[in-house]
C-alpha cells in the first residue's frame with residue numbers, strides 16, 4: 293500500500309480551489325459564460341443553489357491546465373506578444389431598473405498582439421471531448437460569451453480554440469458581432485426580470501432538440517423544471 297494517496301490530495305486541492313463555485317450567486321450580477329445556456333437552469337441556480345458536483349471540478353481544472361499550457365505556447369511563439377491572460381470585466385446595463393452587471397474574468401482567455409500587423413487577437417480555450425468531425429461550428433453559447441470581451445478589450449477577432457485531451461486542436465475565428473452582443477444583453481435582462489418577479493423563463497433547452505443535451509447531461513434541476521416550480 294502506498295503511503296501517499298494522490299487521489300485524496302487532489303480531491304482536497306480541488307475542493308478548496310473551487311469552493312466558491314458553490315456559493316449563492318447574487319441577483320443583478322451575471323456571467324457571460326453562463327448566459328448562453330438554458331436561462332431556466334440559471335434561474336434555478338439563483339433561486340435554489342445546489343452544491344456543484346465534485347466531478348465538475350476536474351473538468352474546471354483541466355480547462356485551467358489547458359489555459360496555462362496555451363498561454364505558455366503563445367508566449368514562446370515568434371511574432372506574437374501576450375498582452376494579458378488574466379483581467380476582469382464588468383459591463384453595467386443601465387436599461388434595467390435596477391441596472392444589472394455582466395461580470396467576468398479574462399481567466400479563460402488570452403489576449404495577444406500579432407507584431408507584424410498589430411492585430412489584437414483574443415484566444416478562448418475550450419476543452420472538449422467531442423470528435424472534431426462533429427464540431428462543424430462553435431457553440432452559440434461560446435460565441436455569445438466572447439462578445440463582451442471582444443468589445444472591452446478592443447480586440448479585432450477571437451479565436452475559439454477547442455482542445456482535445458490528446459492536445460489536438462480546432463480553431464474558429466470569430467469577429468465582433470453587434471447582434472450577438474445585443475442578444476447576450478437581452479438574455480441577461482430577461483433572466484434579471486424573471487428573478488425579480490419570481491417567474492421562471494421558458495424551459496428553452498427542453499424545447500429545442502439541438503440543446504436538450506443540456507437537460508440530459510448537465511442539469512441539476514430536471515425535477516423542478518418538469519413541475520414548473522418557481
Ligand code: SF4
Nearest residue numbers: 330495498507511517
Ligand atoms: S431540465 Fe432542461 S429546460 Fe429544464 S432547466 Fe434544466 S436545462 Fe433547462
